[in-house]
Amino acid sequence: MNGELVVWEPGRLAFERLQQRLARRGAGALAAARACPAHLVVFGLMRQGSTDLPPWPYSRRRTTLEELFAETRMTAPLTLCPSTADPDTARQWLAWTSTGLEGLVFKPLRAPYRAGARARGKYKICITEDRRRRSRHRPRHRGGGAGQSGVRLVYRSRSAVS
Numbered sequence: 001m002n003g004e005l006v007v008w009e010p011g012r013l014a015f016e017r018l019q020q021r022l023a024r025r026g027a028g029a030l031a032a033a034r035a036c037p038a039h040l041v042v043f044g045l046m047r048q049g050s051t052d053l054p055p056w057p058y059s060r061r062r063t064t065l066e067e068l069f070a071e072t073r074m075t076a077p078l079t080l081c082p083s084t085a086d087p088d089t090a091r092q093w094l095a096w097t098s099t100g101l102e103g104l105v106f107k108p109l110r111a112p113y114r115a116g117a118r119a120r121g122k123y124k125i126c127i128t129e130d131r132r133r134r135s136r137h138r139p140r141h142r143g144g145g146a147g148q149s150g151v152r153l154v155y156r157s158r159s160a161v162s
Helices: 015-022 026-035 058-072 087-093
Strands: 002-009 038-044 078-080 103-106 121-124 127-130 152-155
Touching: 002 015, 015 026, 038 058, 058 078
Parallel strands: 038 078
Antiparallel strands: 002 038, 103 121, 127 152
């Protein structure tokens, strides 16, 4: 299986919890795993029995993966990554930034899996917000930088901006 480890918190993905877990060893790692269990969001199937699936087109590999989840009734800690060919559904998913969604990956339905190759289409969400700071004191010099009026801060994060 091909997938991504995630830690769920109520209403969002908590990438920082996964990072904290990965930094621990021994008893600390076990305690962190119990406190913040990880899930594998599965988006690919590389082998089924003795059959290598990478040469198959994506649509066939995806159907095989969905059938495997249905037949074996897989549940947490394994989760099937959502997939759609419907543009309206994909647009709705882009509104899920508050849950920690980073973006969407577009895969050609007829393309085989290519090890080490990046996905052809990736749409990354960039969250921006305007910040303005007011001060009672006049600055001695005028310089640029974050926190000054009119400066656009751009956050790029794997977890929700709070």
